Amino acid sequence: MLDIPTVDLVQHMPTNKWIPPSLYADLWKTGMFERMSLQTDEDEHSIEMHLPYTAKAMESHKDDFAIVPVLVGALSESKEQEYGKLLSKYLADPSNLFVISSDFCHWGQRFRYTYYDESQGEIYRSIEHLDKMGMGIIEQLDPISFSNYLKKYHNTICGRHPIGVLLNAVTELKKLGMDMNFSFLNYAQSSQCRNWQDSSVSYAAGALVVH
Structure with missing residues (x-):
């Protein structure tokens, strides 16, 4: 809801x-x-x-x-689609500006999330790789791929549901022939995790442009 x-x-x-x-x-x-x-x-x-x-x-x-x-x-995939469809008409209005709030990976034992891909080297590099994988999917504006990414990696992205709603709203508008693209502009981590006692929160900023 x-x-x-x-x-x-x-x-x-x-x-x-x-x-x-x-x-x-x-x-x-x-x-x-x-x-x-x-x-x-x-x-x-x-x-x-x-x-x-x-x-x-x-x-x-x-x-x-x-x-x-x-x-x-917390929304199901079907609800994200439903709300995306509802809000798409407001997203299509050039007089409206949507601000979607989210951070990215919360990593560490205190967050109960310690995914680590050793092939990436340091832990913070693994976190960055994980986040940028998700960011790349968001840039594709594909809600199904984003949902599958979350199911596979369980990345602790607080705003995953509003992001899902946005991606579904975009999907509705693309059906009507609207052209748009999404690009991430910046990425940062609160600290660089190097051992299992460390923790960090990732942040990213991006923009959706409707042509």
């Missing part, structure tokens, strides 16, 4: 507009969304990390845009 917030005020917002009522009504009447509890909203920190960047990117258009946060929960 996808959640939409019930709060209507966030401090230090880059805009004074928060979920246009007409859009809220459109999403709600689909029956595919739930109202986010205040506790869940307060616990979710992803948007807090994105808002400063949004504020900077949109500073010349302050108050000329609205923000529509959507929390994506």
